[in-house]
Amino acid sequence: MDMFNMGRVPPVTFGSGRVAKLPSLVRDIGGGPVLIVADAILADLGVTDRLAQDLAAKGIASEVAADVAGEPKDTLVDALCEKARAAGAKTVIGIGGGAAMDAAKLVAAIAPSGTPALEFALAAKPMPSDGLPAIAVPTTAGTGSEVTRTAVVSRADGWKNWYWGEELMFDQAVLDPELTLSLPPHITAWTGIDAVAHALEGATAGSTSPAGLLYGLEALRLLSEFLPRAVADGSDIEARGRVLWASTVAGLALHNCNTHMGHNISHAMGSLARVHHGLATGLALEASLPWLVARPEGAGNYARASEALGGAVDAAALPGSLATLMRACHIPAELPAECSDVTVAALAAEMKNSANHGMSQNAACPVGDADIDEMAGMMMKFPVASVAA
Numbered sequence: 001m002d003m004f005n006m007g008r009v010p011p012v013t014f015g016s017g018r019v020a021k022l023p024s025l026v027r028d029i030g031g032g033p034v035l036i037v038a039d040a041i042l043a044d045l046g047v048t049d050r051l052a053q054d055l056a057a058k059g060i061a062s063e064v065a066a067d068v069a070g071e072p073k074d075t076l077v078d079a080l081c082e083k084a085r086a087a088g089a090k091t092v093i094g095i096g097g098g099a100a101m102d103a104a105k106l107v108a109a110i111a112p113s114g115t116p117a118l119e120f121a122l123a124a125k126p127m128p129s130d131g132l133p134a135i136a137v138p139t140t141a142g143t144g145s146e147v148t149r150t151a152v153v154s155r156a157d158g159w160k161n162w163y164w165g166e167e168l169m170f171d172q173a174v175l176d177p178e179l180t181l182s183l184p185p186h187i188t189a190w191t192g193i194d195a196v197a198h199a200l201e202g203a204t205a206g207s208t209s210p211a212g213l214l215y216g217l218e219a220l221r222l223l224s225e226f227l228p229r230a231v232a233d234g235s236d237i238e239a240r241g242r243v244l245w246a247s248t249v250a251g252l253a254l255h256n257c258n259t260h261m262g263h264n265i266s267h268a269m270g271s272l273a274r275v276h277h278g279l280a281t282g283l284a285l286e287a288s289l290p291w292l293v294a295r296p297e298g299a300g301n302y303a304r305a306s307e308a309l310g311g312a313v314d315a316a317a318l319p320g321s322l323a324t325l326m327r328a329c330h331i332p333a334e335l336p337a338e339c340s341d342v343t344v345a346a347l348a349a350e351m352k353n354s355a356n357h358g359m360s361q362n363a364a365c366p367v368g369d370a371d372i373d374e375m376a377g378m379m380m381k382f383p384v385a386s387v388a389a
Helices: 018-029 040-044 047-057 074-087 098-113 117-123 185-204 210-232 237-257 261-272 277-293 299-308 315-328 344-351 369-379
Strands: 012-014 034-039 062-068 091-096 134-138 150-154 160-164 172-175
Touching: 012 018, 012 237, 018 047, 018 091, 018 134, 018 172, 034 040, 034 047, 034 074, 034 098, 040 047, 040 062, 040 091, 047 062, 047 091, 062 074, 062 098, 074 098, 074 117, 074 150, 091 098, 098 117, 098 134, 098 150, 117 160, 134 237, 160 261, 172 237, 185 210, 185 237, 185 261, 185 277, 185 299, 185 315, 210 237, 210 299, 210 315, 261 277, 261 344, 261 369, 277 299, 277 315, 277 369, 299 315, 344 369
Parallel strands: 012 172, 034 062, 034 091, 091 134, 134 172
Antiparallel strands: 150 160
16 A cells, blocks of 8 residues: 555534534633634624624623635735734634635634735745634535635735645534525535535545545545535535535545646636636536546546446546536536636636646646646636626
8 A cells, every 4th residue: 555644634523503512612722812704694694793692601702803705815814814913812713615714724823923924825934833723613515624724815816825734724623504504505506516526636636545535435425415405405404414524524535635627727717707616616627527537547536436426437437427416406517607708728827827737737647738728628618608607
């Protein structure tokens, strides 16, 4: 057996109503004051106020920063760091989708240092060693950010930057499926397909390992069964819980083995157009998988992934297995209208830039510049929707 590493996993508290455990978890890891970094919509829904009240009832002061709307920018992270310092925060809670959790983990890691976030982008500078403890509370089921050591934060011009480091790991994760019940069907589908991509890419990457296969294939099995159910009936708490757990397990596949062509293409697309990351990643995999499975490298793992998705145990069947799941989740084989101005050349150029190129090199087979050009063309062969999603 080849040598491999397994990344650490933060303690996970899972189950309906388990968000009530947050005050005791805060006391265990750092105490108050607490900075609550949240999606803006959660303030509108009253979720952040209830959380602040629950903390106050246990004598824990908090400040709500429900400032995340869409993918966070480094300027927002810097503003949140200033809020953390001004509040004297001892703990950070990230509650919401992947954007809120990515912002929260980065704030926790760098706020005490007073250093601007951009200085840590693309690992240009090591993360500080004196960060704050942090707790993740996902309210969507897709990113797996609660168990990964990465964060994606854009520059002011929208260009996506990656941040890496063990210091970005959360200290605790609370998975409460009741918090996902309000997700509309299309967001359930798009975030769920992001989890599918993490699982599939982690299990089929050039760097995959027994850990990547363990987590990735199990997540694919769960998602192929329960994601269509959650999309069809958002009140199905069993399906919500299974998809939420599968998202975390898929995040562990990503954490251990990283991504490849699906994320290479989707991150490039996200730098060119305002498109939901999960939707872009699912379509990017649908576009690139026929190219990937036509190569002999990684055929066994592609076949295992196809079987986990309910298809034939055959590498060549994997694109069809994924497409079947996409359609079962009511995701059409078309790019959103926001991508109408994206060209093949522009997409290929972004796929080759320093922030994205490394992902392409993690495919099971060699991927050169000409191959990237070809796959960019395959992505842009999808028809473009006439109206915005």
